[in-house]
Amino acid sequence: QLFGPLGAPKYDEYATDIKASGEHLLDVINDILDMSKIEAGRLTLELEHLDVADAVRDALRLVAGRADIAQVRLNNEIGVQPPVLADKRAVKQVLLNLLSNAVKFTETGGEVNITAEASGGWLKVAVADTGIGIPAAHLSKLGKPFEQVESQHSKKHKGTGLGLALSRSLVEMHEGVLTIESDEGVGTTVTFTLPLAATH
Numbered sequence: 001q002l003f004g005p006l007g008a009p010k011y012d013e014y015a016t017d018i019k020a021s022g023e024h025l026l027d028v029i030n031d032i033l034d035m036s037k038i039e040a041g042r043l044t045l046e047l048e049h050l051d052v053a054d055a056v057r058d059a060l061r062l063v064a065g066r067a068d069i070a071q072v073r074l075n076n077e078i079g080v081q082p083p084v085l086a087d088k089r090a091v092k093q094v095l096l097n098l099l100s101n102a103v104k105f106t107e108t109g110g111e112v113n114i115t116a117e118a119s120g121g122w123l124k125v126a127v128a129d130t131g132i133g134i135p136a137a138h139l140s141k142l143g144k145p146f147e148q149v150e151s152q153h154s155k156k157h158k159g160t161g162l163g164l165a166l167s168r169s170l171v172e173m174h175e176g177v178l179t180i181e182s183d184e185g186v187g188t189t190v191t192f193t194l195p196l197a198a199t200h
């Protein structure tokens with residue numbers, strides 16, 4: 001009983017840290033497993049008619065705590081959209097990765113906007129932040145496994161460098177495209193497309 005009698009607040013704190021570390025490790029392992037599966041051509045999609053606005057709400061709930069701590073505003077401006085033909089788990093994972101990045105790479109007082117637009121058989125979803133941005137020289141390299149930009153900010157926020165690569169692969173498996181636009185010091189917008197159910 002190194003930190004006093006059982007029941008002392010310290011134990012609570014450590015238990016919380018241990019749980020968070022465990023969850024983080026599980027996320028990393030799952031990302032690596034997913035990447036391996038995709039590269040081996042073994043990840044199959046279960047396509048269904050899906051409301052992306054629902055998936056956005058779910059993903060927002062998962063990053064709300066982190067956004068609160070970072071004092072980053074999350075604006076859900078997706079509105080009502082026609083259903084897409086997509087794999088629910090994949091769409092959630094893409095949204096979660098993009099929203100996590102947007103929150104992680106945005107300083108206090110910044111914001112993240114989620115919008116969508118249907119046209120020509122595709123739903124185009126954009127996650128835009130007012131964060132640190134990505135230097136032009138790095139932009140073309142991102143979206144490949146383990147590519148990360150070294151900066152003071154990123155050193156404070158450890159990650160594996162798999163989120164974007166996974167997201168791009170998952171979107172491309174749906175025949176969609178994922179694009180990253182960024183201005184250093186101004187912000188980043190990641191856009192991806194998914195096939196509309198009605199036309200595919």
Ligand SMILES: Nc1ncnc2c1ncn2[C@@H]1O[C@H](COP(=O)(O)OP(=O)(O)OP(=O)(O)O)[C@@H](O)[C@H]1O
Pocket residue numbers: 031097101102105129131132133134142143147148149150154158159160161162163164165188
């Ligand atoms: N919204 C963003 N703003 C600024 N930089 C970004 C943004 N999204 C991604 N990046 C840059 O791209 C790199 C790769 O992103 P990715 O999501 O693949 O990895 P990660 O967030 O570092 O780790 P992981 O997602 O595996 O936990 C990041 O390390 C960061 O340098």
Ligand SMILES: [Mg+2]
Pocket residue numbers: 097100101159162163164
């Ligand atoms: Mg990430």
